[in-house]
Amino acid sequence: MQETATILALIASVVALALAISNHRRGKRLKAGLAALNESNDQLRASFSGRGDHVAATDERLSQIEQRLTSLEDWRPGWQRQIDHLRTEAQNLAMLPSLHPRRLELAEELRPRFAPITDKLEPVLFPNQLAFDELDWMYRLRDRKFPYSLTFEEGMLFHFLVAANGLKSGYEIATAFGMSSFFIATAMQKTGGHLISADAYIEEEMEDFLYDHEATKAHVDKIADLQKQKRHSKLPRGLQFAIEGAMELQIESVVDYRIACSPEGVPDLLDGRVLDFAFIDGGHFGEQPILDVKSVLPYLDQDRFLMMFHDTQCEAVARAAHFAAAETGTRPFSIHTRNRITAVARGIDESTLQLCREMTVRQFV
Numbered sequence: 001m002q003e004t005a006t007i008l009a010l011i012a013s014v015v016a017l018a019l020a021i022s023n024h025r026r027g028k029r030l031k032a033g034l035a036a037l038n039e040s041n042d043q044l045r046a047s048f049s050g051r052g053d054h055v056a057a058t059d060e061r062l063s064q065i066e067q068r069l070t071s072l073e074d075w076r077p078g079w080q081r082q083i084d085h086l087r088t089e090a091q092n093l094a095m096l097p098s099l100h101p102r103r104l105e106l107a108e109e110l111r112p113r114f115a116p117i118t119d120k121l122e123p124v125l126f127p128n129q130l131a132f133d134e135l136d137w138m139y140r141l142r143d144r145k146f147p148y149s150l151t152f153e154e155g156m157l158f159h160f161l162v163a164a165n166g167l168k169s170g171y172e173i174a175t176a177f178g179m180s181s182f183f184i185a186t187a188m189q190k191t192g193g194h195l196i197s198a199d200a201y202i203e204e205e206m207e208d209f210l211y212d213h214e215a216t217k218a219h220v221d222k223i224a225d226l227q228k229q230k231r232h233s234k235l236p237r238g239l240q241f242a243i244e245g246a247m248e249l250q251i252e253s254v255v256d257y258r259i260a261c262s263p264e265g266v267p268d269l270l271d272g273r274v275l276d277f278a279f280i281d282g283g284h285f286g287e288q289p290i291l292d293v294k295s296v297l298p299y300l301d302q303d304r305f306l307m308m309f310h311d312t313q314c315e316a317v318a319r320a321a322h323f324a325a326a327e328t329g330t331r332p333f334s335i336h337t338r339n340r341i342t343a344v345a346r347g348i349d350e351s352t353l354q355l356c357r358e359m360t361v362r363q364f365v
Contacts, residue, residue, distance in 0.1 A: 087130070094132045094361040103359040106156045107135060110183075114152070117182065117245050124148055129338075132361040136338060139179060141237055147176045147203045150281075150310055154337045155183035157356045158308065161343075162277060164352045167306060168193030170277035171270060171299070173262050173292055175199035178242025180279060180310075185246065185255040195277075198260040198269055201236035213288075217261050224259045262288075263295030275299045280320065281310040289320030297327060304347030312340040336362050 097103065121139040123131075131137050135153040140146065150158075162170070162184055168191050172181055181197040188195055201223060202216045226234045233240075239257060246252045260269050262282055275296065282292045289309075296307070305328075309321045312334065321332045324344045333343040335356050343353055357363055 091132065093363075097359055097363055098133055098361050100359045102160075102355060103156070106160060106359075110156055110159065110186075111152075113186070113249065114182065116248055117179075118152070120241075121149075121177075121179075136361060138338070141177055141204075141241060144177075144204055144237060146206075147238070149176060149179035150183075150341075151338050153360060154310070154339060154341055155179060157335065157337070157341065157359065158279070159183040159187040160359075161306060161308075161348075161352055161356065162187035162193075163190050165306065165348050166191050167277040169273060169275050169301075170195040170279070171273075171275050171296065172197040172279040173199070173266075173282040174203075175201075175238065175242055175257055176203070176281075177238035178245045178257075180281065181242060181255050181257075182245055182249055182251070184277070184279065185251040186249060189251050189254050193254070193277075195255045196258060196269055196273075197242070197255055198258045198262065198265070199238070200259070200261050201238055204236050204238050213261075217264075220259055220261050220265070227259055263291045266295035266299075270299050273299060274301050276301045276305050278305070278307045279310070280307065280317075280324075284311055284314045284317050286316060289317045290323050293320050293324045293327070297324075300328070302346075305345065306348050307344045309342040309344070310339055312342040318342075335360055338362060 118139060120142070122142045123137040124140045125131060125138065135156065136151055138151050139149040149155075158180065161167075168188060170184055170188060170193060172184065172195060175181055175197040176199065178197070181195060185195045187193075200216045200220045202219050205219055206215075223236060223239075232243075239259070242257050243252075246255055246257075258269055260266070278296045278300065280289060280292050280296070282288060293307075300307070307324055307328075309317055309324075309332075312318045312321050312332075321342045321344060324330075325332050328344060328346060330344050330346055333345065333350075333353050335341050335343065335353070337360050345353070
């Protein structure tokens with residue numbers, strides 16, 4: 001009996017010792033965890049302290065921005081008044097030429113005739129531009145990003161100049177999708193003339209105004225083969241539209257659409273033809289406009305010609321217009337349309353050029 005009590009006491013002592021050891025270890029773990037928690041809390045406090053400074057700085061910056069916005073809002077009515085004033089002044093200046101009797105006659109003649117064509121196109125302007133009237137829009141194919149055409153007003157002026165001066169032998173670089181050729185050819189239908197319109201259709205292919213000449217030549221070879229094979233549906237959409245539009249306007253016998261590179265393809269295109277009209281509207285970069293001019297100069301009637309340029313707000317085109325004037329002993333005659341058309345002419349009735357200035361709605365802009 002005494003031995004049993006002794007054994008039980010010994011077991012109790014061992015259990016107590018084991019519990020004491022377990023509690024000691026647990027206590028150490030709890031202390032270590034508490035220390036880690038305290039350290040983490042210290043880090044969080046330090047982090048929030050830094051972020052607090054950042055938040056304060058951000059709040060201050062936001063406050064400054066809000067003050068600036070408030071200031072801009074205070075100025076906005078004044079700016080809007082100035083913008084409205086300039087727009088009103090521009091529209092006032094455009095009113096007299098927009099109601100010019102000859103301009104109204106041309107619009108009355110050409111708008112209905114061209115309606116089946118323009119109805120298939122997308123009216124378009126460059127960013128930050130406004131149209132003064134319905135004739136001050138450019139156009140593009142609905143399913144293509146580029147190219148853009150001349151404005152309807154510019155086309156009317158071309159039509160007027162060709163018809164009024166009895167011009168009969170024309171060349172155009174470039175066709176795009178035919179809008180400029182439609183205006184020129186409908187005028188030459190009146191004069192008994194004929195127009196050759198050429199393009200490489202690279203701008204449509206690249207969907208850009210800038211392109212490489214080597215790539216252009218390769219593209220011309222490809223689509224020229226398609227044309228020879230009479231695979232009309234595979235031709236550039238611009239060429240298809242031009243051919244279809246000429247048929248709709250019943251001028252298909254007045255204009256020939258050719259696939260070619262300028263300047264190297266021009267001798268074969270013109271084949272000794274003498275020109276009294278040329279429209280230079282090819283590449284607007286580098287030396288290309290001057291090369292286009294050089295390719296045409298040998299074929300100009302030395303006594304009587306009209307060479308027109310489009311987009312002389314572009315440096316390369318402006319240089320080409322001055323080059324053409326210097327080479328022919330004439331001077332550029334600028335007409336301030338949306339895209340700044342410019343004439344270089346000899347033996348042409350200057351009053352017709354002056355009348356174009358009077359008819360354009362942007363003559364003072």
